[in-house]
Amino acid sequence: MSSSMPPSVPCPELGSGWTLQVVPRRTGKQVDRYWYNPEGRRFRSRAEVDRFLNAEKPVKHSVVQGKYDIGQTISKSFQEEGSDSQRYFSGTITAFDEKRRLYKVVYEDHDEEELSEDEMERLVMVKNQNGEKAIIDILRLEFL
DSSP states (O other): OOOOOOOEEEOGGGOTTOEEEEEEOTTSSOEEEEEEOTTOOEESSHHHHHHHHHHHOOOOOSBOSSSSBTTOEEEEEEEOTTSSOEEEEEEEEEEEETTTTEEEEEETTSOEEEEEHHHHHTTBEEEOTTSOEEEEETTEEEEO
16 A cells, blocks of 8 residues: 655745645644755755755845945954064955944954944955055055
8 A cells, every 4th residue: 555645835935946745644633844945855844944045045245224235355454463463364244233233244264253334444345446456454555
């Protein structure tokens, strides 16, 4: 005796290609719900689907109620440990906290910090009239 699985139905509120399958339990009193993404991966709860969807959202390169774009490249100098010399690290703006008006920056060495707009003012990567990238840091202009 073969039992067939109930069919999946489209679940457009999650996006194109997502489906939902409702499977009655043997007792007949309860059902299990399984969500499938377009690649066929199964999710056992809506919370699991939401975590997956939120984690896979690409970083948008658009202004989020702040002066600087999410995805904008910056560079900041840090003093090297045990030395008087400075070293520049590139970073990317990954988030903007509207309530606190702070930008989250993740640097190439995976360190991160939050910066105000005033602090960001001197760190944004710009291009000069020749199209060369330049770093603005305090009163110093250095071409890459």
